[in-house]
Amino acid sequence: MNLQIAMLLGQDGITNGAIYALLALSIILVFTVTRILLIPLGEFVTFGALTMYAFQSGQDSSIVWLLMIMMALDAGLDLKQLVTNGMEARKAQWIGLKLAYAVIMVILVETLPLQEIHMAAQVLLTLMILVPLGPIMYRIFFQPIASAPPLVLLIVSIAVHVAMVGVGLLMFGPEGGRTAPFSAATFQVGNVMLKSQTLWVILVSLFLIVSLFLAFERTLYGKALRATAVNRMGARLMGISPDFAGKATFALAAFIGVASGILIAPITTLYYDSGFIISLKGFVGAIIGGLISYPLAAIGAVAVGLIEAFSMFWASNYKEIIVFTLIIPFLLWRSINSSHVEDEE
Template sequence: MNLQIALLLGQDGVTNGAIYALLALSILLVFTVTRILLIPQGEFVTYGALTMATIQAGEPTPLAWLLLALTVTECALDVLARYRAGRGLRVDRGMLGKLAWCAALVISVYHLPLASLPVAAQALLTLCLVVPLGPRLYRLFFQPIAGATPLVLLIVSIAVHVAMVGVGLLLFGPEGARTTPFSQAGLELGPVTLNSQTLWVLALSLVLIIALFLFFGRSLYGKALQATAVNRNGARLMGISPELAGKATFAMAAFIGCLSGILIAPITTLYFDSGFIISLKGFVGAIIGGLVSYPLAALGALAVGLVEAFSMFWASNYKEVIVFTLIIPFLLWRSLRSHHVEEDA
């Protein structure tokens, strides 16, 4: 290995690590607020990438119908819950707004000249289609069992992941897809040429990480989510809705996942079932951070990307094994540091 090869591998590792860092932060965000390990996080990545590819091909995506069906189901459950609470059968403006939004998206994907839209407009339409899936999934599958044990929440999360993989096969088919790069320019740094998509990935990942840091450190809503993570019942007594917090974190996770899919779609071919491996590598980064520390999770995910890149050069057949083996020493270390004593029932 010479310097040029090392720099090229480092470029790939940092690019992949930036995406893994975003996924690690979103997994950590959802877990700290809701105690849910979001196994379907990778499906937001693949849904975003494949939806973007479908739009660039000029084809109407059936994802709009899925979003409309989930929204109708959510509104029906909300009306039923209000009726059981003695508030009558009433549809409020929020429900009508969500239904109108989904109907507008269905009309848009069937009547807009999708293939001729600017890349920014295509990406925005993709985000509008995928991001609302996050709060819908929380409302339908996790909110009714929000008080369950972490094991039950994990089982439901795995079930949602399996269902989303199957739905992805129905929506997008078994073929993989790539999208058009945002631009064709490049930046030469000595013997290495950074392509424009790599720069987009690094720049937007850095901006999003800084935005998350400022959101949780400076904004009132971010502190409210942190309060929910620390003490769910105490947050409820202070007027913070755990249900709203759960929907908000799932929406943020869906946004991060979808944006990650849009960013990496021009670099690698993604399939309907590619999301699990991608999110699992982000999960390794989150474990390195102990499912507690955002900076450590980001650094751990970056390390995962670098290890993966250099493993492809030295032992490409075992790169996945090497990456996932990273989790073992950290689990062992945290197990030895833990002083938890199991209480008798």
């Protein structure tokens, strides 16, 4: 290995690590607020990439009907709750707005020449279709059992993941897809050629990380989510709705997942079942951060990306084993240093 190859591998590692860092932050955010390990996070990555590919290749974009079905189920649950607790005009109006939003998305997808519109419009439409699935997923599958033990929440999360993989196969088919790059420009840095898409991934990832930090530090809603993560019961006593916190964190996680898929779709071919491995590498970064520390998780996720890249050069057949083996020493270290006793709960 010479310096040029090392820089190329480092470029790939940092690019992948930036995506893993975003997913690690999403996993920690959702877990600290709701106690849910968001196993289906990877499906948002693949759905985002394959939806963009469907738009650009002129294929049938049936994913919008998933939004319509889930929005109808969400509205039905809200309507049932309103009937039980008494009708409120404001909440009834909100139900109508949600259904109208889903109908508008269906009309846009069915009528617009998606293959011909600008890429920025394709990205925006993809986010508008897929991001609402996050809070709807929480409303349908997790909100009714929000106070259940963590093991029950984990089992439900796994079940939702399996269901979404099946939905992905049904709607996108077994063939993978790769989208057009945001820019085809290249930059010469010494003896290494930097692709502009790589810079897009790194810069957008840094922007999202900084934006999340500022949102949690400076905004009222961000502080409410932080309070829920620190003390869920205390936050509830202060008037912070746990349902709102759950939906907000799932919406943020869905946005980050879909955005990550859109960013890496021009770099690698993604399939309907590719998301689990991608999110699992983000989970390794989250474990390095102890499912608590955002900075440690981000650093760990970048380290995972670098180790994966260099493993492809030295031992490509064992790169997945090498990456996932990283989790073992951190689990052992945290187990040895933890004073928590499960029976105390």
